[in-house]
Amino acid sequence: MWTSSAHTAQWAILVTRTDPEVPKHKGMTYFVLDMSSPGVEVRPLRQITGEAEFNEVFLSDVRIPDAHRLGEVGAGWQxxxxxxxxxxxxxxxxxxxxxxxxxxxxxxxxxxxxxxxxxxxxxxxxxxxxxxxxxxxxxxxxxxxxxxxxxxxxxxxxxxxxxxxxxxxxxxxxxxxxxxxxxxxxxxxxxxxxxxxxxxxxxxxxxxxxxxxxxxxxxxxxxxxxxxxxLGLPSEPRTDKDVAWKDLPR
Ligand SMILES: Cc1cc2nc3c(=O)[nH]c(=O)nc-3n(C[C@H](O)[C@H](O)[C@H](O)COP(=O)(O)OP(=O)(O)OC[C@H]3O[C@@H](n4cnc5c(N)ncnc54)[C@H](O)[C@@H]3O)c2cc1C
Known part of the structure; x- marks a missing residue:
């Protein structure tokens, strides 16, 4: 959703959930995605201004080589x-x-x-x-x-x-x-x-x-x-920090 300039981009950033067994900020992996890959579909989203500078992007059975991973598996959030x-x-x-x-x-x-x-x-x-x-x-x-x-x-x-x-x-x-x-x-x-x-x-x-x-x-x-x-103020209460992503209520 809301992928700016996807209609002109050659490369996109794709942060994927690769391990649902660990808390939400862990278990994500970061890839760069070649937008000309088979299965990538870009649909315009019309904005309040009338134009569509961003898009919905759908991925159907898209394959990304491991060489296009940035960082370690599971370190996508960082x-x-x-x-x-x-x-x-x-x-x-x-x-x-x-x-x-x-x-x-x-x-x-x-x-x-x-x-x-x-x-x-x-x-x-x-x-x-x-x-x-x-x-x-x-x-x-x-x-x-x-x-x-x-x-x-x-x-x-x-x-x-x-x-x-x-x-x-x-x-x-x-x-x-x-x-x-x-x-x-x-x-x-x-x-x-x-x-x-x-x-x-x-x-x-x-x-x-x-x-x-x-x-x-x-x-x-x-x-x-x-x-x-x-400012170093106390952080918001977060109850989901230590819960596996797959167990979060949705
Ligand atoms: C012009 C434009 C271009 C964009 N381009 C891109 C793009 O290229 N790629 C991309 O991935 N996304 C893009 N986005 C999407 C944008 O990054 C997200 O809409 C934004 O980060 C908010 O996330 P969300 O829509 O999931 O809202 P949510 O996170 O669901 O938030 C909904 C509301 O709740 C508030 N809220 C959420 N969490 C908290 C909290 N902890 N404390 C207080 N308030 C909270 C938010 O401030 C917001 O008002 C674009 C958006 C716009 C408007």
Whole structure:
């Protein structure tokens, strides 16, 4: 489900359950899957934006050579953690110039349409602009740390901040534009190769940014990671940690 760009990908990540006798985080094995293998079927999933940038992927009797396994048998969760940490940095820690991305788009509307301004909207724009700038600089520091090692749980903070800021800016842009924001440029069902936040209209940005707090780990799950692994707070009660996967209630 929700496999981004599966319609264009040559390779996919496949984390499989290979041992149901052990607890859920154990017993998984990580493979790279050649998407041109016989039995791989990719079906588009149409999103709230009208387009389908992700897909459902069905595998019927697909065979993967052991040479395409990454890591040890049963160590798939650890490999997946590294993948997820990198994905979060890629989503939240992009290199941007000042006023790049959504902050720049909204600031441009503000400058070009003085008749839309109110003191309350100004306060919100300045607050979000400062937030965007703070996490842009934090992202630059994170990328320097990455140059000498693997991303840690700090990347989750970047991704969380990015999602909150992007959604708030997209909402502000809509409010600024009022009735004009109700226009939607293109509802045709397309399968884009890239997600372009700044190349389309405000309505697209507003709808697409809803996915920012889900993709690459939901904001709730990222808050758990930050509280447990960055702040060292007590962990959530977990009753399934020592139970074999096959015995979990479902
Ligand atoms: C644009 C987009 C692209 C995506 N691309 C991909 C992709 O390429 N590959 C891929 O595999 N997936 C992809 N996804 C799926 C995405 O990774 C998952 O939807 C996401 O990780 C949430 O998992 P879930 O849907 O199973 O929700 P669940 O884990 O079932 O969560 C449901 C709700 O419960 C909350 N929740 C769950 N556990 C906890 C907890 N312990 N504490 C507090 N709250 C909790 C969640 O925050 C959420 O609100 C994509 C999603 C989007 C929106």
């Amino acid at each position: 490999v997946a953690q590294t993948t997820l940490m990198n994905e979060r940095v890629a989503i939240g820690g992009n290199a941007q110039p000042r006023e790049g991305g959504m902050a720049g788009v909204v600031a441009r509307v503000w400058r070009e349409r003085p008749e839309l301004r109110t003191p309350e909207l100004r306060d919100r724009l300045v607050r979000l602009w400062v937030e965007a700038e703070a996490f842009r600089l934090a992202g630059s520091r994170l990328r320097q740390q990455l140059a000498v090692g693997q991303p840690g749980p700090e990347g989750s903070g970047m991704k969380l901040a990015f999602a909150r800021n992007a959604q708030a800016l997209a909402g502000l842009e809509l409010e600024l534009l009022g009735d004009d924001a109700l226009r939607y440029d293109d509802w045709s069902m397309r399968r884009p190769e890239l997600v372009d936040f700044t190349g389309r209209e405000a309505g697209y940005r507003y709808l697409r940014s809803k996915g920012n707090s889900i993709e690459g780990g939901t904001s709730e799950v990222l808050r758990n990671i930050i509280s447990e692994r960055v």
